[in-house]
Amino acid sequence: MRNQITHYVRAGYAGLFIVSHEENRVEKEIAAVAASTKFGLHAWSICQGIVSVEDEPRQIADTQEPFAMLSAFDKMPERSILIARDFHQILEDRNPITFRKVKESLQLARGANRVLVVVGCRLQLPPELEKEITVIEFALPGRDELREVMDGIAASAKVPIMEDIADTFIDAARGLTCSEAENAFALSIVETKEIVASIVAREKANVIRKNGLLEIVESKTTLDDIGGLETLKADLAEKRNLFTAAAREYGLAAPRGALVVGQPGTGKSLTAAATANIFKLPLIRLEAGKLFGSLVGQSEGNWRSAFATVKAVAPCILWIDEVEGLFCGGKSSGETDSGVTNRVIKAILQDMQFNSEGIYYIFTCNDIDGLPDPLIDRLDVWSVDLPNQTEREAILKIHIAKRGRKPKQFDTTKLAALLDGFSGRQIEQVWAKAMTLAFNDKVREPRDSDILTAATKFVPTSKTMAEAIERRRKRLENRAMPASAPEAKKETSRKIVK
Ligand SMILES: Nc1ncnc2c1ncn2[C@@H]1O[C@H](COP(=O)(O)OP(=O)(O)O)[C@@H](O)[C@H]1O
Ligand SMILES: [Mg+2]
Known part of the structure; x- marks a missing residue:
């Protein structure tokens, strides 16, 4: 970090913006840079004005106002650094006089080796000054x-x-x-x-x-909790040791990540949660839609601050959930939004490409439409469909066992056939309903007939979302690997039992 700042100072960059929550740590680094490059050092805050950074700070009179601060900066001797605390907030006021003054001061400063260093906790540069001020993400402590x-x-x-x-x-x-x-x-x-x-x-x-954007997911989910999706599960199991030092020494590159796309309620989130346990890495979830902020530059800044944390936690898994909130959201809502969307996507793709050592990405979403090609290109893409007969049976058994009952006591094959068209989530809901029915009937144990009754209370996803499912299947064909293993025998057709 110190080297990077030193290079900018030596190279005559006049405006730097260091993004960090750690003002003290940043200022210590800048002081070290000033000492090694033999630059003078002052600091400004709106409360104190410009002060010298010595043991006994001396105040330079009447410089609390941003304009006065910049005028005083113009008169500083050559080879000076001025730290402007929280100045990003002043810029948020979008005062055209301040913008103009900053531009003119930086132009002057360039010829005199003066550096204005803005220190602030979030990236918030107005577009007017983007080209004047260079942003440095101050890395979290190593x-x-x-x-x-x-x-x-x-x-x-x-x-x-x-x-x-x-x-x-x-x-x-x-x-x-x-x-x-x-x-x-x-x-x-x-x-x-x-x-x-x-x-x-x-x-x-x-x-x-x-911080509101990220969440550490404490996951107990394992592959055994997922019914079906055998091809995807086998792939994850195969990769389980690729994040170890032994794999690195052997010369293997760690995989970049996976994009899991498909029908809602089919185990995509469940798979992300299981991955943490398979790879034995911490799992950090980012809900894509949350990245968007109301202020200019905020969305990109949100990504940067989230990514800085993820980077520091690495090796880890970054799970970006409900990605459509990011890629499709901006499209429908006009010009400005899609501009923001594009910038955020660009930032994400850039970090994925150049900055992702130790980070395994999992993107989960319902549809592939609108996802940018470079993203699809960089990841293993899996499509998850409604469960087939074998899968429905496996899912039913998992949920029966989860509530402390023995799957063997039910005709799971027949029941699974009846649940044709139900998603994994719905199968879980049917079973929960069956338990409730049995409980309400004098607290007896649940039976096949309870599951049959419960199933009639739901409309299977295959019907409620028939058109969307068809469209999605078409789009995913040839673009994604099916997560489920092909079924060996023909699916049992649905029979209505009276
Ligand atoms: N393949 C599956 N195996 C076991 N349970 C499943 C499966 N798919 C869905 N479920 C159940 O449905 C719930 C919702 O699934 P989730 O993974 O959140 O769906 P989504 O694909 O929408 O992310 C899970 O918590 C789980 O209880
Ligand atoms: Mg989900």
Whole structure:
């Protein structure tokens, strides 16, 4: 990070925007850059105006106003850096005078080796200044920095650190800022008198949730919880060891990811959840629609801040759920929106291509229409359809067993035939309804007849969505691998039992 900033300063970039929640850490880095390049250093905030960054800060009179700050910046000697705290918020006011002044000041600064460094927590550059100011994503702390934080906390609490598992604590803290990691370590010591990885991981899940875009999914789902989808499951099982150090040393590249497309309620989300357990990696879910913000530049900024966290947690799985919210949403809602959509897609594709070491992507969505070709091209594309006879039987058995009943006590083959056209979710719902019927009938055990009755209360997805299903099947043909294994024998045709 320090090198990158130094290069920009040396190369005469006049406007930098460092995106980070960690003002102190960023300013320390800039101070180090200023010292090594022999640049003068000042900082500005709207409360204090411009102050010198020494032990005894000296104020430069009357520079609280942004315009006055920029005028004072114009008069600074050559080789000066001015840190402008929260200046991105001033730019959000979209005051044309400020925009003009920034442009003119940066033009002057370019010839005099002066650098204006905006430090702010979210990317929010107005289009007018995009070409003037270079954005630097300040990476979250790496292992070494987190180790320092941990050692500091452990020393102050006089708690020894067990060297052999220190790495586990650090792994659990990755993705946190220094102060968040410090809080998590301290909390763990207060709760248990030592640093416990699971507490650190729990706090991390809380912190990530707070940002509102990402969610750490604590998944207990395994392949055994998924009925059918045998080809997809076999593929995941085959890849299970590709994320290990042994595979890397052997010369194998880790797979990039999968795109799972198909009918609603057929186990796409379930598969994403199972992948975490198969690959033994943390699973981070991002709901695609949530990326969109109301302010200009916010959507892209949302992606960048989310991706910075994911990057720091890597190796991990990034699950982008309900992708159509991203790719199809903008289309219908006019010019501006699709512009935003395109920019977000571009940012995602760029990060996927150049910046994705240690990240396995899972995209799940209902339809492939509208997804950009480069995305489809980079991933294994799977289509998931309504379950066939064998699959319906497997799904029914899984859900019967989940509620503590024995599948053998039911004629699952016959029942599965009757559930033709039902999605996995519906089969689960039919079984839950059958349980309710039996419970309400003097708390007896459920029987085949309860499942039959329950099934009549639902209209199968194959009927409610008949047209959409046909269209989707056509679109997916030749573009995706079927997730289900082909059925060996002919499907039992549906028979109505009176
Ligand atoms: N293949 C399946 N095997 C077992 N349960 C399934 C299957 N498909 C769907 N279900 C049940 O339906 C619920 C919803 O499935 P989900 O994976 O969320 O659907 P979607 O494909 O819309 O993401 C699951 O939580 C699970 O209980
Ligand atoms: Mg889903």
